[in-house]
Amino acid sequence: MKLTDRITELSHLDRSLQAVQARVPMDLQIKGMHLYQRLKRRLTGRAAEPRFIEYPLPAADAVPIEALDPTSPFLYRQGLWQSYFKRLRDEAPVHWNGHTPFGGVWSITRYDDIMTVDRDHERFSAEPFIVMGEPPEGLDLAMFIAMDPPRHDRQRMAVQGVVSPRNLQEMESLIRSRTREVLDSLPLGTPFNWVERVSIELTARMLATLLDFPYEQRHRLVKWSDTAANLASATGGTVTADEAFSAMAEMAAAFTRLWHDKARRIAAGEPPGFDLISLLLTSPDTRDMIERPLEFLGNLALLIVGGNDTTRNSMSGGVYAHHLYPSEFAKLKANPELIPNMVAEIIRWQTPLAHMRRVATRDTRLGGQFIRRGDKLIMWYASGNRDERKFENADAFIIDRPNARQHMSFGFGVHRCMGNRLAELQLRILWEEILPRFDTIEVLEKPQIVQSNFVRGYSRLMVRLTPARRQTS
Template identity: 35%
Template structure:
């Protein structure tokens, strides 16, 4: 039983059967592919590793390399920083993600979502993933950062090039995208150094912990992480969440009948989809683990999608999509001190999107094949044609 977990093809299909086999038969499983790594598939095991960064380091990178493309260097971002530096950096940048800051974003997010849905013509097949969903998180992040409107499309181009670098439809290389986005953010920092606004760049420039401020390169790296993580993952959460509602009309009807269930549905989408397939860690010493020995320097792959279907945690119906699932302690945002900093923002964007979508269009059907991006970390949606029909109360008017 061996799987090439570093290959995007593994995630283009349905990995659930492989996840289930690994959980039941070999929950700590050595894969020989791409230099070798330990695949961790059970919920409690991933929680245990995530809580011990002194044993499992993020500093050498957090994603598996695609064996069909060359590896690059590891950027020093918040996500690739170990304690104690990680805690100090997280406290600094978290000032832009307080509950108050996120709450203030809701009116603007709702306006962006409404503008996107205003372009939908009922009953007509449309490209939903790129045409309707993709611009929403891009514009939200661009506004948070303080980027001018005319630059928003560049954000999408750079983000796609980094996440989908293995995809043959993407011309820009990862290195070119990183260079372009780094240059852009450095220019934005220079503008804000002389003229503060209320955007995230200004907040990061002014943030201090024990008298310490972020260096420019640290701000650039955080903004790059925000662009990549916040754009790609939220976009695919919404697109694939819509697909889940199309494929489960009984669950969709529950949300139409009772919109108060939408926050619960978003949590189930996060569990069911798990937009980020994995994170990796490197063992800092020999660690006995279950009946195996993880040796110092070996790679550990935390398969969040497998953990989110763990029957020991989610019950006998763990493989089912149930919008009323409660409790729902999924690991879609990771775990431990590296849990996603932008989780409140992602939840807000998805909730607002589905509130607006289902208030207008209760009927949904897929029109053609869903085409996924070739990526082993965020296998996003490139094309998904959907036909939407009005909500019942609108159709009756």
């Protein structure tokens, strides 16, 4: 068979597959793929994904530099991440380890080197994934953050209107009213989990608004986000392949219903809203996305995770930072005008998403190291935000830090976080509403840290609130 005939045949096959996918309900496709993968594992005897069992990690100076491995999902929980990354920044800022659980990786740990990689999408591709590992076979969801221009640009353009300045201005009063409602419901003088009662609740409400998702079902969005961000094979988390398939099938069914309901309403003459589903439906580049299941699900998973993890863990991280640096809370109460700069400092200090991945598209050099085409590079934002070459006294939390806004938690270049202004708005409003209500937010015990090399997050932060004095009279 001639090559041109073979290409034509594959093209017809691809179109036939897309036609089938467009007709079979998405959740059934995922369930079918799940059954196929389980059967395949049974026949081959291959494990579904790696399993990570926690053990005490060695001190940063206890192993040769070439063997230092910052990819462990327990690095943050065990409090070793700062010393690991400091040693890498000082001794091997472009560092190769060929024996991590996620394969061979280059760790990029200095601020300037990370910026170089992040801004150069021609040498360093975001495809096919932006996390260190890979999802279970059959759940390799396509998302625009893991695409290169021009495809990335078209899909991002379709949804970025949801966080336009005008839309943010219109959302501010809603965000404030919901923040007040949550804060006013908190118990005074009684211990509670800040993560559950405040951070998760506020981000769930915001996600439901952004997606025009049924408000009473908003916590399903958090569940799906946690599933997508904490896959064992992708980030060293605790979510198994079976759990991921189940959650994604559930998510697919819910969003397929929402998509078709909105499509019917728009077809009947209802003006489209500025929620993410409406924007995807009305853009020429994404209005047929429902016919590409992995792309449809992938972009929704991206938007949910992006709207959840950064804000949620910064809401918890800010409280913990003020606990560790009580003089900064006193400084804030004395001068609330520092809130906007403090928000940037919280996001720098916390770095809610620790890394992003790139792949070298050609043989190249970085930091004096030769990098081969196809090599995986990990941009460690958590390290860049603590780089002493950029931030003086970088490990400290300083709410009036002059260059706090130069943090790299939102990335750089074409892949810079689309929702950065929304995250800042939510955090600003939260602290504007905290200050007049509470004199202290007492952290009662060391927080519980999630198992992940991607999300720098909290599962539990027990606190006790003291009301502002003016409310006790």
